[in-house]
Structures are given as C-alpha cells and as structure tokens.
Amino acid sequence: MSVRQTLAITDDQLCELMETFSSIDKDGSGTIDVSELQQALELCGLKIPNYQVRDLIAKYDSKVKDGQIDIEEFKQMYADLKEERDIGITFKKQVQTRKDVETMGGSSQASVEGTTHTVRKEEQKAFADWINRALADDPDCAKYLPLSSSGEDLYKNTQDGILLCKLINKSVPDTIDERAINKTNLSIYRRAENHNLALMSAQSIGCNIVNIGDDDLEKCKPHLVLGLLWQVIRIGLLSDINLANHPGLINLLEDGETPEDLKKLSPEQILIRWVNYHLRNAGVDRRIRNFQEDIKDSEAYCYLLEQIAPRENGVMSGPPLSEHNLEQRAELMLQEADKIGCRSFVSPKDVTSGNYKLNMAFVANLFNQYPALEPPEDMEMDVVEETREEKTYRNWMNSLGVQPYVHYLYSDLQDGLVYFKLYDIIRPGVVNWKKVIQKFNKLKINFEKLENCNYVVALGKECKFSLVGISGADINEGNPTLTLGLVWQLMRAYTLSILRQLAGGDSLINDAAIIEWANAKLKEGGKKSSFSGFNDSTLSDGRTIIDLIDCIRRGMINYDLVKDGASEEEKMSNAKYAISMARKAGAKVYALPEDIVDVKQKMIMTIFACLMARDMRSQQNGETS
Incomplete structure (x- = not known):
C-alpha cells in the first residue's frame, strides 16, 4: 500500500515532496545523505533537531543500509513524522482546519472514495488571475472573463471546455485546431466533445490525465480541474526555457x-x-x-x-x-x-x-x-533544437506519469528507471524489480546505471523488440539514434497493448490488422477513401483519416471545413483538423499534423491504431457511431 493510500496524502503533496527531494539531490544520485536530510525536511515544513537526523536515517534507510535516503524512504519518513507531530493527527483532519485549504466532497465523497479532496485557495486565486491575463484578448472568452478575484467561479466557467482548450493553445500554440471546438449550442453531448478534445490535447503535450475523465470536468470537480490547469500552465511557463529559445x-x-x-x-x-x-x-x-x-x-x-x-x-x-x-x-x-x-x-x-x-x-x-540574458559575442554555439520526434516521445512518457519527469530525452533516460516504468505499464509484471537499482551508490553510480541499462536491453529482447546493435552502454551514453529506436518500439508496444486488451487478451494485432480494419470501416461507412499502408502517399492530404473519424463518430466532421488537399497549405489545414477531430472523438493521438503531411509512417500507424482503439471502446460501451 502506498504512502498516499495509507495517509491520504494528496498528489500535490507528493509532487512537492519529489520536487523538494530533487532540488536537494544535486548530483542526481537518487539519494540524499545526513547533511542534506535536515534541509529537505525543513523545506517540507518539518524542523528536526540535529541529534534526531542520524536516528532517522538509521530507521528509514531500509534497503541498502548505506547512510543514504532515497525518495521512497523520504516519503515514508515525511508521512510518519507528519502524523507523529500531529500536524492534524491525520491529513483529513488537518485540511478541515486549515484556513487556506477547502475540503471538497464532504463525508459522502470521503466514504465512497476513501479520501477527502482538498483545494488550495491560493492556487485557485492564482490560476484564475493567470487565465484572466492570458485570455483577456480572446473574444471567445469574453463571456467567461474576468473570473472573480477569489477564483470561486473558475470551475463553473471551465465546465463547457472552451476555456480549457483556449488555455492549452496559450501554453502550446496550435495544439488544438480552433475549428474543432464546439462554441455554440453547448448541450451536455457537445460539452463532452470539448472535454475529450481538451483532455486528449492536454495528454499530447505531456499532461498526465490518468485520473481525469470528461465526466469529472462536467461535474466541475475542483481538485481535478485545478490539477489539470496547473499541468497546462506549468508546461506553458517552462517549455521555452532552453538554449534554442534563449x-x-x-x-x-x-x-x-x-x-x-x-x-x-x-x-x-x-x-x-x-x-x-x-x-x-x-x-x-x-x-x-x-x-x-x-x-x-x-x-x-x-x-x-x-x-x-x-x-x-x-x-x-x-x-x-x-x-x-x-x-x-x-x-x-x-x-x-x-x-x-x-x-x-x-x-x-x-x-x-x-x-x-x-x-x-x-x-x-x-x-x-524579462530574461535579461545576452549571449557572449565571442562564443560560437551550435544549438540543436528538440526534434518533433523527440518532443512527441517525451510528451508520451510524461503523459503516462513516469517519474522522474522527462525534460531531455537522452540524459533523463540514462539511468534506465523511466524505461522500467514504461515496460511495467506496457506489460505488467515483466520487470523483475529486484534486479533494478533504484537507489544509486555515489561511488558506483556510473556502473550501477550501466547495469540498469543492460537490463533495459534484455527486457526489450524479451518483449521481441528489434535491438540489433543496441547495447546497454548506448542507452547509458544517450546515443540519439539508438535511444530513439528503443523508445519508438516502446511507444508502438504501448499502443498495440491497448488494442490487445480491448480485443481480448491473446488476439494478434499488427499493422496488417489495423490497415484491414480501417479499410473495412471506410467501406462500411460508404467512403471512397482507402490506403495500402502507413506509407501510402495518398494519406498526406489528411482526407482518409478525416473520413475514418466520420465513420467512427457519424456527423462529427464538418466537411465544409475540409479542403481538396491540392496544395501543401490545404494538406496542412486538413491535417490539423484531422488531429484535433481524432482527439475530440476520444482518440489518444500523440502525432502532429506535420507527421500526416510528411507521411511519417511510424506516427501515422499510431493515429490509425488509436482510432481503432477508440472504435473498439465505443462498441464495447454500446455507443452508436
């Protein structure tokens, strides 16, 4: 049972604990020592006398017994100290008495879900103010803004999904095609479409929406709305802090x-x-x-x-x-x-x-x-910007909630830990965690990370990945070509695993099966479109994908907005519409419009696979297309 489950610690608290731990763990070893522990606990609001710190390390250093504390041990230590010191006896009691925290859901929600959800008023106010500033000039938002200074009306005004879609585009421009947003006749059905569009688009830029559904947005659940808003705002604030932009x-x-x-x-x-x-x-x-x-x-x-x-x-x-x-x-x-x-x-x-x-x-x-940073005149610098492919893979990983958060694909995967979490999501139980070194010894850190990477490659072979010429050392060194090769196979395996689960366990789902399904669906829907493979050049105008979406969700496509695709500009217009409409239909699409226009075989495969998964889910739920 996790720390959060036993003591009802919120996701926000766990996030802050991990951020605090990372800020103290400057060498990236995954551990902190006796000299760092006192500062870490103080940052979390727990002042511990010097004489108690060594006792704490002796008590909680339960794995390797090396005088170091890893993140799991730190979380347990924090939870126990917090309870012992009666910072509320239990977290539920604490949040009910704090002036800056609102308890949401009451006893009925606590009794059903086993937890009391909380909302920090200061975050509510801060996010409302930011939305007021960020979207002040958007005419579509005029009827919602300004939000009150307290932020109390934040949830009601995000209920139809329009503000969420707009904020996503503010954080990562052009993520959502404006033509896909339902702006009028906002029935519960059309609001649900906006919710899908917002959630799937948020996921595509790296937000973790595992515990959020369109029904949660319709019911204006404050803790979930605030959690989603923070992820979107955070991505917007931090996405340009890199050498390419500065x-x-x-x-x-x-x-x-x-x-x-x-x-x-x-x-x-x-x-x-x-x-x-x-x-x-x-x-x-x-x-x-x-x-x-x-x-x-x-x-x-x-x-x-x-x-x-x-x-x-x-x-x-x-x-x-x-x-x-x-x-x-x-x-x-x-x-x-x-x-x-x-x-x-x-x-x-x-x-x-x-x-x-x-x-x-x-x-x-x-x-x-106001960065106020002028590059040195005498320094020549060849800055390599993050590629579309790298960004897509990174966003996919982060959307699955992997820890640590992936900022830079190559360095952040060098210890192997993110790979293991991905394997565990794709094939639960495949990772023997006893073989994984999660807590690194500072004297052997390079050797231990290499050992992890060797196991990463071994697991890939067990999963029947094509890893000819790829060694653990390549992963550990962050070799771009070989890292991308492995990550793509993980993303493909993840996509196909979802299809297999929906199809019933042992069913064989491969490229040929997806192509066969798509062409049959198009024919069944009375469409003239068809394609021979994911590298078919006719896919570049986006019309085949648009037609397939219309077969899955009848009437969703407005064909007045679809171009002939005669020029590159028209192809891009269709591709943008196709991606957003696929997400609006509820498909977990990570690909970008450019992938369609350029006929990027790998990414196009994921689009069709995600649409197939959406169609299978609809049929299982008894939805009408």
Whole structure:
C-alpha cells in the first residue's frame, strides 16, 4: 500500500515532496545523505533537531543500509513524522482546519472514495488571475472573463471546455485546431466533445490525465480541474526555457561545463541558476537553492527585479528591503513587479510561506518576460533544437506519469528507471524489480546505471523488440539514434497493448490488422477513401483519416471545413483538423499534423491504431457511431 493510500496524502503533496527531494539531490544520485536530510525536511515544513537526523536515517534507510535516503524512504519518513507531530493527527483532519485549504466532497465523497479532496485557495486565486491575463484578448472568452478575484467561479466557467482548450493553445500554440471546438449550442453531448478534445490535447503535450475523465470536468470537480490547469500552465511557463529559445542561457554555465550540461538541467534548476546569475551581477552575496525557504524574505526577488527590469520602469530594491515586516516587504516587492506587468501567481503570503508551486511560476513568468540574458559575442554555439520526434516521445512518457519527469530525452533516460516504468505499464509484471537499482551508490553510480541499462536491453529482447546493435552502454551514453529506436518500439508496444486488451487478451494485432480494419470501416461507412499502408502517399492530404473519424463518430466532421488537399497549405489545414477531430472523438493521438503531411509512417500507424482503439471502446460501451 502506498504512502498516499495509507495517509491520504494528496498528489500535490507528493509532487512537492519529489520536487523538494530533487532540488536537494544535486548530483542526481537518487539519494540524499545526513547533511542534506535536515534541509529537505525543513523545506517540507518539518524542523528536526540535529541529534534526531542520524536516528532517522538509521530507521528509514531500509534497503541498502548505506547512510543514504532515497525518495521512497523520504516519503515514508515525511508521512510518519507528519502524523507523529500531529500536524492534524491525520491529513483529513488537518485540511478541515486549515484556513487556506477547502475540503471538497464532504463525508459522502470521503466514504465512497476513501479520501477527502482538498483545494488550495491560493492556487485557485492564482490560476484564475493567470487565465484572466492570458485570455483577456480572446473574444471567445469574453463571456467567461474576468473570473472573480477569489477564483470561486473558475470551475463553473471551465465546465463547457472552451476555456480549457483556449488555455492549452496559450501554453502550446496550435495544439488544438480552433475549428474543432464546439462554441455554440453547448448541450451536455457537445460539452463532452470539448472535454475529450481538451483532455486528449492536454495528454499530447505531456499532461498526465490518468485520473481525469470528461465526466469529472462536467461535474466541475475542483481538485481535478485545478490539477489539470496547473499541468497546462506549468508546461506553458517552462517549455521555452532552453538554449534554442534563449541562447543567452549559455551565461549560466559553470566552470568546465558545456552547453550539453545545460540540457541535462530541469527548467526549475535553470531558473535557480538564472536568479543567482542576476544576484551575482547585482553585487550581492545572497544566493538561492530553492523556491521555498530561500525566497521567503523577498530579498532575492527585490534584487532580481531591479536587475531585469528596463531602467525606464523605475523598479527599485531599496524601498521593499527597508521594510522589516516580511509580509509587508513581499507586498512592496510585488508592487515593484507590477511596474513591469509581472505581478502574477503569488500573494505576499505565498512568498512568506514559501509556496513552491506558485513561487516557481512567478519566477518562470519573470524569466519569460524579462530574461535579461545576452549571449557572449565571442562564443560560437551550435544549438540543436528538440526534434518533433523527440518532443512527441517525451510528451508520451510524461503523459503516462513516469517519474522522474522527462525534460531531455537522452540524459533523463540514462539511468534506465523511466524505461522500467514504461515496460511495467506496457506489460505488467515483466520487470523483475529486484534486479533494478533504484537507489544509486555515489561511488558506483556510473556502473550501477550501466547495469540498469543492460537490463533495459534484455527486457526489450524479451518483449521481441528489434535491438540489433543496441547495447546497454548506448542507452547509458544517450546515443540519439539508438535511444530513439528503443523508445519508438516502446511507444508502438504501448499502443498495440491497448488494442490487445480491448480485443481480448491473446488476439494478434499488427499493422496488417489495423490497415484491414480501417479499410473495412471506410467501406462500411460508404467512403471512397482507402490506403495500402502507413506509407501510402495518398494519406498526406489528411482526407482518409478525416473520413475514418466520420465513420467512427457519424456527423462529427464538418466537411465544409475540409479542403481538396491540392496544395501543401490545404494538406496542412486538413491535417490539423484531422488531429484535433481524432482527439475530440476520444482518440489518444500523440502525432502532429506535420507527421500526416510528411507521411511519417511510424506516427501515422499510431493515429490509425488509436482510432481503432477508440472504435473498439465505443462498441464495447454500446455507443452508436
């Protein structure tokens, strides 16, 4: 039984625990030692005397007994300490008495699901304010905005799915074709279509929606709506924090590092370096290591704002820093941020309480608006941008909820752990976890990661993958070609595993079966379209896929919007419409419109497979096409 199940700890709490752990575990070993544990617990709100820290390590270092604590041991330690110290006796009782947390669902929901869901008011307010700012100029959103300053009307106004779709496009432009959004006659059925479109599109950009369905959005379940909103907002805030978009990040390299080392850092780690870079330029000794304890006094923020703001805006650090009351100082600091239009996400209380999530968002927004980074003139740099294929695979992994979160495909897979989690999702039970090293010894870390990668390759062979010429060392070194080859086979296996489950276990589902099903479905629907394979050049105009969607969900396609496909522009228009309409139909499509136009065989295969899965699910549920 998990920590969350035994103590009713929320996903948000687990997320913050993991983020705190990662921020302390700077060498990426997956463990923290006695010198780091005290700081980690303090960041989580638990102050432990020095004499107790070694006792805690002795008690919870249950696996290797090496004086190190891994993330699972850290979570259990936190849960036990939290309960012992009566920070609410149990979490349910705690959240009912906290002023900044609302309990949702009451006794009936708790009795049915075994948990009480909570909503943090400060997040509700922050997200509502961000939506007001982000979508203020969109005429389709005028009837919903502005949301109230408390955010109480956030859930009602996201019920029809339009605001969610709009916010997804704000975070990752052109994810959703506007033509696919139902904007009028919003019956419960048409709202459900918008919910599908929003959820499947959110999944395609890397959101984990495993526990969220269209019915949850229709019922305006606050904890689920807020969770989805945060994922979408977070992706939008962090997606451009990379060398391709900001070559000036090269200034953040430390002695002996290369641009490749910067790619291995998470966006949060880059933001911390960015803040410290400007603190150094300000000529002050202050530095930060996190967005919790180290920012509570607003000092770092005051100096940062003065450094990055255009001079004509008159932003100054002096007035706020002369105020000794920390909450009042935070208010004065935010007034300075407002001079450059960046008073977003945090209230004074959020700063002084060290709310990780909202402070990270505040800093990310500052970076996006005013990076104040000029690339060195004397440095030549060949920045390789993330490819479509890499981004698709990364988003697919993250949407499945793998931990750690994958930021950079090659470095983040080098220890093998994400691969094992993917194997376990695709073929439950195939991974012998006793063979997996999840907690690395700092003296043997390279050898242990290689050992994991050797097992990754062995499992691939067990799953009948084509791995000729691929060794564990290739995976461990992040060889791009061979890594992509393995990841594609995992994604393909995942897609086919869903079809096999729907078809009934032992059924053989391969490319030929998918092609046969699609052509039969098109013929049954009275369509003239057909194709010979996933590399058929006639697929490039998108019309065959559009026709297939119309056969699965009769009347969903508006053929007035479908072009002949005579030009590249018309093909792209159809491809964008096809992808969004497939998602609107409930298909878990990760492919991009460009994959259709370019007839990328692998990605096109996944589109047809996902549509086949959607059709099978509809028939099993007794839905009419």
